[in-house]
Amino acid sequence: RPVVVALDDLQWADDASLHLLRLLASELADLPVMVLVTARDPEPGSPLEGTLGSLTGRTGVTILHLPALTTADVAEYLFERSDAEAAAWVHRQSGGNPLYVRELARLLAEEPVPQEWSSTWLPVELRALLTRRMAQLDEPALAVAGAASVLGDEFDVQVLEQLLGRSVPDEIGVSVQRGVLLLDPDAPGSARFSHGLMRTALYSALPSARRVELHRRAAELLERDGALEREEQLGELALHSLRAASTPDERRRAVERLRLAAHAATRRLAFDEAARLLRSAAATARLGPAAGEERAAIEVELATAEFGAGFVLRAVETARRAVELAEQAERPDIAAAAALVVSGVGDTQTLPRLLSLKERALRSMPPKPTPLRVRLEAQIAHLHADLYSPAEAEAASRAALQAAEALGDHAALVDAITARHFVVSGPDGGAERDALGARMIELGQNPSAAGAAMWGHLWRVDVALELGDLPRAHAEEAELARVVERLRRPIADWHLLMVRAGLALTAGRLDEAERLAHDARRLGYRLEDFSVVGVTYALTGEIARLRGTSDEQADLLALVERVTYPIAKVDTAYIVAVLGDLDVARRLHDQVKPFIPTLPVDGRWLPTVCLFAQTACELGDPDGAEGCYAALLPYASRCIAGGAGSVACTGSVSTVLGRLTALLGRTEDAHRHFAEAIAVNRRIGVAPYLAEALLHWSKLLAPEDPAAAQPLAEEANAIALRLGLRVVARESASVLDRVREGAGRTGPDPLTRREREVAALVAEGRSNREIAEHFVLSERTVETHVSRILTKLHLSSRTQLAAWMLARD
Template identity: 35%
Template sequence: MRSELVGRDREIGALDGWLVSALGGRPRLVLCHGEPGAGKTRLAEELVARAAAREVPTLWGRAAEAEGAPPYWLWRQVLREATGVARPAGELGVAEELAPLVPELDGGRSDVLGDEARFRLFDAVVGVLRDIADARGLVVVLDDVHWADRPSLLLLRHLTRELRGSRLLVLATHHDLPPGDAPLLAELVREPVTERLPLTGLSRNAVAARLAAEIGEPVTAELVGRVHELTGGNPFFVGELARHLSAGRAAGIPPTVREAIERRMERLSPCCRSQLRAASIVGRQFSVAVVAATIGRPVLDCLDPLDEAVAAGLVEPTATAGDEYRFVHALVRDAVEAGLPTGERVRLHRAAVEAIERLYSERLDPHLSDLARHWAAAAMAGERARAAGWIERAGDEAMRRLAFEEGARLYRLALDTGDPELDGPARHRLLVALADARHRSADGAGSAEACLAAADVARQLGRPDLLGDAVLVLGCVNEQGADRRLRALCEEALAELDPQPSSRRARLLSLLAETHMYLEDVGPADLASREALAVAESCAEPAALVAALRARQMARSGPDGIEERATLTARLFAVGSDADNPSDRMWAHLWQIDTHVERGDLYDAAAVIDRLEWYAGRVGGPTGRWHVLKARAALAQAHGRFDDARVLADQAFAVAPASGHAGAVGARMALLTALDHHAGTDHGGTTAMVALDAAGGAVAAGSGYRITYTLGPAVILTDARKHDEAGALYRSLGPPRRWRPPPFFLLASYAAGIAVAVGQNADADVAVLRELLSPYRHRHVGSGAGAAHYGGPVALHLGIAAAHLGDLDAAVDDLRLALASCRENGAAGYAVEAQVELVGVLARRGRPDDLDEARALVTAGTAAARGLGMPAFAARLAAIGTSLGPVPPSPSLLTAREREVAACLSTGMSNPQIAAALFVSERTAQNHVQHILSKLGYSRRSQIAVWAVQNLDPRTPNDRRA
């Protein structure tokens, strides 16, 4: 029987208001916090009662305070109530995704690993809760979340961010915690839907009411004052002391709750006391069967003592299972366990191990966490290796259930428990597992530490194969010191490994190639990736082949490798299809986009993104979503949809995985630089400079990545005519011929370098950069797998360089090539830029037909620039147009047929195509073109096309536009 809730009128009123708000479609997460015993659970029960009065369903989950509780224990309880595990799994619709939380739905599945699976699991939980809430609303109580494992808190954070629009109220209770002690809880406080509900001590009046209710008679002011001073108004302490007083022990007040609980325990029968001591070892929530087996009694003999404990207010039955009970408060369990002598505590843990193994011998997996906890406490000399084995099994189960942080904790515990009885191979296996778990939980430093320790064990054993396994857990982190250590380990492992082809050797060579690339040693990377691919092909292991293909793609990521990369992409598609691996297919699509962009096939690249999004969705997690949004932003920027590009870039950066922060900053910076260059909304370079600062130490002083990170802001400063600031950044890079940008940034670096060097009037540098860029005249500027931004045709940048150096004929040819390319692939912003640059060069060259062409380009370019939102380019065109003088009147000498031919030319038709469209001979079509050139005074077909765009309505080519 629960006592009346006193002294909480304000808190109850707030909860009532939030419940009404949630039922109206404005969801809430309420974080109710206070010291242990503040009445958080009692307040939650009051909320549940008020929800029930409104016929709103409630779900309840309580975190287990003892280490070793099953992963997601908090959510397992919620999901068991929400889904009803007795129903057939097929009725749930998401049974497979929910299996890690509801093992009864598992069906024996054992291959659930990876971030993508955890993301699907989280989304499935959100879907179940939303479905319930949509009908009548829903209240979810999560009790004692300060004890929850990290995966459970990550799921809560995911749910909080997906609450919008649902009729859901989540009440999470937790202890007051020191600042920084629970960073995930601190993150939840910052979410827009979060409300905080602190519970402080009861007032003196409330303490008096509570004491009087428990004792059954009025109490003195002196007693109230003493109790309030001793307890600080803590409701649990007050209640415990009141019960103690009501038992007739009025002489003196115990100084601690532990003493109060011990006195209450003394009133129980010896059988009940021994049963509670065993239960305190099992956990706050315990199975009667486990406790009975632990103390060696029949279950039936344990029921009466449990009733006695319930009557004493120490335990209570749970709502989730008929044979399960729980201590009414964690402090009760703590006090009972703390009162056990060390010998008895160890004996009970050992007995609990035997009980669990006996009771659940047919299916131990759900109980491995409990076994691990008991073995850790019970292991004695001679049993440590065995205990470590059980704890390792619990770690494996945690990893299978996607609880990576719990897996890391258990592997560390297995190592500590097994010491010094573990043999070398077992220690190595645990260290590698620990490194993998830490890697999956984004603990890069911890993962590296465990790997290095595993490598030391492998050396001591003289086992190069084990050394290789340790190294393969690591990955490149784009930090020079760490990547150098990784490269040295790869080389050591390969030197000791059997030279015969093997999957291990292929993967080590692939990793070595990647470290060479991150350390900017392109030549060694090329050799290592070639060898890796050859070895992988000979051993026919799909995982090794994928690793080798990815290493080779990285080694050939420069513009000279585009044809080979296309072949590698096709091979990765084939491997991913055979293995039905969505991650491989996702990367194949990213490589395909990269190739299309570098070839200038923007429409083909855009078509790939929809397929990319499907596979990224199957992969799940933030990485896939980031790649999709990043690619969409780049294509929007390429096609001149600048506002869309900014929105997509913001969304991409928001979902970018923390482990890839430096890459996310670089991608965002590249896109913002391109947008600012055309749309001009950030003159002064604020955004790009902030992005450069955010990259921080991710870019080493001597790194080729620094070239790209420096040139981006320098381009923006150049556009803003802040040449002194731009020059300082530019000169910090040294002479361009010595630049060594990463291969996938080579074209972008040279193109940006030309823009800044022209602004600095650095003619020699412009000439060098033009020379370096010239071999790629027919390529387009991209930026790696999936594309982070589009930098336009290489011919555009070559034309700008040629114009600056006074080579006007070459500039005209390059700029015409760039303009034609942009018109063909829809790169609207770069088409405007090409027109601006071409108009300027034609005006400088000054031939009669140049000026006519320039006037036509001014008219077309100005309209396009204004429509796209490129004011600086529109202003430049207007200024040049004024210097060209008025546009001559359009000739009206063309016949109707000649106007039809001109209209065909405006769409880019050849003579044979014109002949087919107008049902004339090819010779007749050619004669019409010559007559038009003569009548209009032009020398090239492209001039007719420009004239037709400006003077003919494409629907009625015989009429002039109004």
């Protein structure tokens, strides 16, 4: 019987234990025994190093050198406990050491991640461990390593020697031997700390006066070397200046350099770095002697960087502080600039705060039309349209666009066109939205309005999906991808992921759509805009509805309680109704029912009414069906997609019209609408929604015309089996059974008794070998059975066979 012996932490073993291990290794090669040993990298010259050396190359001995964890490994370990920024920080601090990663992960929820690279934050649990490692250095080496910690995780040895005014090869050598420092063989003269926590421990141990002195000397060296003229060194110079600042003049100089470095980072689209630098600038400016208007300007720059990095809530709060400071300094222009920073978000809890902030800034502006005033008026019109009604913002959006045209200012035009787009985002505004999108793409050619092109392509994707023009939607997606690559902004990445996820869903590539939606969701949580997280749940909820699974139903229901948009409630109601939770579906449906007749006809109107109508059909509730039918009938030739940010094209509106008229007992109208829906869905290539239209028509036809229903149900079933649409597969199989019973025949089973038995075990997930053992057959015979079954059923995989069996049973 095989035996496994595990020996952990062998680095603590005494000489006798190591000797025993060497003896065991020579005796166990031919025995069913595995000795599994774990140990840290041995200290040079230690007994463990000698033992491992003597075992190397022996028969039956394998030595595995485990590399440090990568940033991706750390992110996977942290999973939902943290975001990408924190994962990168943990990796940087730990150097990929699993012990340090574990300790940092445990403490991460209790203490914030430090923003500056020179932070002295250090978990108490690790301090003792690192202190023991530092104690292995002699006094000269410890002093040099401490000075090096001021320069960062990586440093140039020559710069360190300039900082100390002497040569330090012996001290560097001792630190390398003790594992505190590492030399880079590919970069002679460069060194780095073995992990960031060691550097932090050394830095925190420096006396405060010594730390300030070293930072001041480092800043002087950089300035003497021309760092002010080299953008790549501005950040380093700024941080040394900040750490050395102890007088008003030094603080003023530090703030100037921090802002210069932040501007350089912004030009590189490194918004996270710019935000970190500007947070330090704002905090330092608060200490004096910066004037109120300078502090307000810094806060505007910080809000802009935070918004660019995707930190929406932080940017809103920073903009609020900037407006207050600008008002105190009697600078309405700075207040306006602050209020304009955050736009284009959809979180219902954030929008009222933004509207209040923008209206507050507008009240302090002179009445004369200026680019800042027109931009504020445009953004306010957009928010009124979003929060209340597009009709209320109609006149304001037109006026803002006319004023922007008269001024000829790019930024004003972008904001005015954006506001106008939302006002006309309903299904009647497609042509104007298309033209506005083209205008935004044109404006986006100007570097100062690069983000405009992203919105232009997104709007044109919406138009294409509403018209069912999928080739055009794919062409716009390709152009969007090129724009997003240039922008390098998280919100742009999110939009691209969602467009791609929606197109994959529309085509029936559910696995791909789900993967992209989950990628977008992870990014959405970082963006601090709850609406973008909700949109990802809408898409994965639709995938779950098609698959007949309810894995995320609890999360979806918790999410929908937070939002006020009717579309979120009707979407969730439809999903849970199809999945069988009719009580919850009816509760959500009834909450929205009173508001449907008076919904503003904006970009959410068409999908909202379609989802409400489909839920009514699932619940068998004709109340309001006639009104929905009358409202939707003018758009029978359209596809179900939103005009203000489509998730996907979910097929022809005629499918909904067919279901409504079937619910109302108007059979002839239902037949006509279903025929139109099937023709449209087949032409544009939306396979999942073609299958659903076929299913709904076959269910209507089955009682009165089984012969006509059968081919519809068969095609729906074939598509469903191919795409994994379990609900359609099950219901279409049920229609086929009823049709055959109604015709007085059940139809011959295409499989033999043995083939059906084999298919049943395949559906349970059994392998060919397990099936062979079950029936006492050869594995080759089972392979032949499975191949013949797939051929008979026109299937191509065991997964499809499992779905076929589920649908039949």
